[in-house]
Amino acid sequence: MAHVDLNPIRAKIAKTLxxxxxxSIQQRIHAAISGEQPKELLSFVGDERLNMPKGLPIRLDHYLEPVDRNGKV
Incomplete structure (x- = not known):
């Protein structure tokens, strides 16, 4: 997912995310600024656990930080 989000930067189509x-990355960034998650995309639900709710097993801020850091080439 991060690879896809960073493709425009690596391809020099965009300078920032x-x-x-x-x-999708724009929706996630704007939602994170508001302290929310985009309703159209699968939610980040946090750490893995036995009774996993439907969603990605990582917190949104843990995803956005490395994507942002790697997007600053």
């Missing part, structure tokens, strides 16, 4: 032509 906010300039990216892919809307």
């Amino acid at each position: 906010k300039d990216s032509c892919y809307p």
Whole structure:
């Protein structure tokens, strides 16, 4: 997922994630600023556990931090 989100930067199509032509990372960034998660995308639900709710087994901020750091090339 991070690879796809960073493709426009690595391909020099965009300079930042906010300039990216892919809307999913933009939706996640804007939702994170509001302290929310986008309703259209699968939610980040946190750490893995036995009774896992439907969603990605990572917290949103733990995903956005490395994606942002690697997007600053």
